[in-house]
Amino acid sequence: MTPSERRSGAAGRSGREATARSVALDVLIRVEANGAYSNLQLNSSLQKAGLSREDAGLTTELVYGTISRLNTLDYILAGFVKKGLSKLEPWVRCLLRMSLYQLVYLDRVPPHAAVNEAVRLAKQRGHQGISGMVNGVLRSAQRAGRLPVLPDDAGEALRIALTHSHPEWMVREWMEQYGAETAEAICRANNEPPAVSVRVNTTMTTRERLLDEMKREGLDASASAVSPYGIVVRGGGNLALTSWYKDGLLSIQDESSMLVAEAVAPEPGMNVLDCCSAPGGKTSHLAELMLDRGRVVACDLHSHKTELVRDQAARLGLEAVETRAADALRLGESYAEGTFDRILLDAPCSGLGVIRRKPDLKWTKTPEDTAAIAELQRGLLDAVCRLLKPGGLLVYSTCTIESSENEEQVRRFLDRHPDFEAADRGSRLASRMEDKLRCDAPGLQILPQDYGSDGFYIAVLKRKAE
Numbered sequence: 118m119t120p121s122e123r124r125s126g127a128a129g130r131s132g133r134e135a136t137a138r139s140v141a142l143d144v145l146i147r148v149e150a151n152g153a154y155s156n157l158q159l160n161s162s163l164q165k166a167g168l169s170r171e172d173a174g175l176t177t178e179l180v181y182g183t184i185s186r187l188n189t190l191d192y193i194l195a196g197f198v199k200k201g202l203s204k205l206e207p208w209v210r211c212l213l214r215m216s217l218y219q220l221v222y223l224d225r226v227p228p229h230a231a232v233n234e235a236v237r238l239a240k241q242r243g244h245q246g247i248s249g250m251v252n253g254v255l256r257s258a259q260r261a262g263r264l265p266v267l268p269d270d271a272g273e274a275l276r277i278a279l280t281h282s283h284p285e286w287m288v289r290e291w292m293e294q295y296g297a298e299t300a301e302a303i304c305r306a307n308n309e310p311p312a313v314s315v316r317v318n319t320t321m322t323t324r325e326r327l328l329d330e331m332k333r334e335g336l337d338a339s340a341s342a343v344s345p346y347g348i349v350v351r352g353g354g355n356l357a358l359t360s361w362y363k364d365g366l367l368s369i370q371d372e373s374s375m376l377v378a379e380a381v382a383p384e385p386g387m388n389v390l391d392c393c394s395a396p397g398g399k400t401s402h403l404a405e406l407m408l409d410r411g412r413v414v415a416c417d418l419h420s421h422k423t424e425l426v427r428d429q430a431a432r433l434g435l436e437a438v439e440t441r442a443a444d445a446l447r448l449g450e451s452y453a454e455g456t457f458d459r460i461l462l463d464a465p466c467s468g469l470g471v472i473r474r475k476p477d478l479k480w481t482k483t484p485e486d487t488a489a490i491a492e493l494q495r496g497l498l499d500a501v502c503r504l505l506k507p508g509g510l511l512v513y514s515t516c517t518i519e520s521s522e523n524e525e526q527v528r529r530f531l532d533r534h535p536d537f538e539a540a541d542r543g544s545r546l547a548s549r550m551e552d553k554l555r556c557d558a559p560g561l562q563i564l565p566q567d568y569g570s571d572g573f574y575i576a577v578l579k580r581k582a583e
């Protein structure tokens with residue numbers, strides 16, 4: 118064990134037997150103490166621990182569940198930890214949260230197992246006094262019941278925030294944008310586990326054929342109701358390890374993301390720019406829709422990112438993709454005005470539509486982040502729009518549900534650029550998604566509770582013909 122691991126309470130390589138809970142605790146400690154990304158830390162810890170499939174599943178559930186329910190757990194614990202949670206050592210705080218998560222949210226774990234395991238881990242890592250305190254706090258919380266007891270004067274935003282484990286500022290913003298009922302539905306949906314979906318590479322096979330093959334192999338697979346290119350797979354494990362993936366018949370992609378290339382509506386032979394393309398999910402879809410004829414210039418900031426796009430295109434057998442490591446703010450230095458028939462700006466964003474996949478975002482994002490990213494989006498829109506041919510389409514998309522990055526952003530763009538107009542209506546996509554197009558606003562806003570897919574925004578903007 119390294120000195121820093123000893124101080125933080127992480128198990129390190131001390132020879133203690135790894136269990137589902139000890140591995141989960143180590144991941145939580147590293148996320149809290151070092152700001153590690155939970156998904157990366159979890160993957161690397163699981164690889165080292167060599168747990169059974171079932172235990173690895175429990176570890177994953179404990180890590181994501183504890184992070185996702187953070188404010189609710191802390192609120193409950195604060196009632197039972199006299200000296201205050203912030204005074205506890207990080208490992209003790211993480212252990213209490215992880216154990217309380219099992220008591221409150223995991224029906225399949227008997228309460229005595231959660232408490233006994235917590236006491237065992239506390240003894241292993243601390244001293245008698247700490248294990249006694251952990252035992253006392255958890256038993257008191259267990260007696261008090263499952264749900265947080267809210268203060269009498271708690272308003273609607275705090276009630277939603279603590280019931281569905283979101284920061285109050287986020288809830289307030291969504292209440293303002295969508296109303297309280299929808300804000301609560303968003304928060305509830307963000308706590309549902311995400312579905313696994315794949316996009317069929319239609320240059321190699323059809324959805325029907327791949328669906329048949331999957332069913333023959335015993336997978337619980339069904340056609341996506343959101344995208345004609347999608348298949349939803351339940352309990353299929355990691356599909357990136359299948360021969361379908363290796364042979365390029367499919368890409369793993371959320372159903373909402375599959376709508377974006379469809380909105381771009383590229384045709385074979387066109388010249389298309391994908392400004393922010395890595396890791397390449399939408400670039401490859403664009404090339405597939407073009408039957409791999411024409412050119413998709415796939416730009417991203419750094420070459421290690423454009424390599425990911427190149428790898429995906431190679432795996433899918435797509436030759437129309439041409440990668441380019443560059444700052445999209447400066448693409449005007451390389452391409453003349455009016456070069457492209459279609460432009461996709463799948464912009465960097467706050468990501469608040471994908472909280473189900475990345476629960477850490479709830480606690481790491483701030484309102485200031487949203488404002489800063491909106492500035493970058495504005496700059497990107499202004500920089501790339503000139504590269505579009507008159508009569509061409511510019512699609513702006515984000516995986517967030519913040520109106521300052523979406524609808525408001527596009528409204529302001531249209532005010533600044535009278536040579537552009539909203540062109541969301543009229544397409545095949547628009548007729549399928551009619552209820553998501555609000556009549557007074559540009560773009561299509563998908564919320565996570567709509568289809569159980571990611572929260573996404575897609576606006577189709579047309580450069581008026583000269």
Ligand SMILES: C[S@@+](CC[C@H](N)C(=O)[O-])C[C@H]1O[C@@H](n2cnc3c(N)ncnc32)[C@H](O)[C@@H]1O
Binds near residue numbers: 416444465
């Ligand atoms: C939402 S992700 C794109 C996801 C991608 N379209 C896909 O479907 O796989 C945004 C991307 O924008 C890139 N990015 C951020 N600022 C950029 C800039 N100024 N120029 C080009 N790319 C940028 C990031 O590196 C990131 O890969």
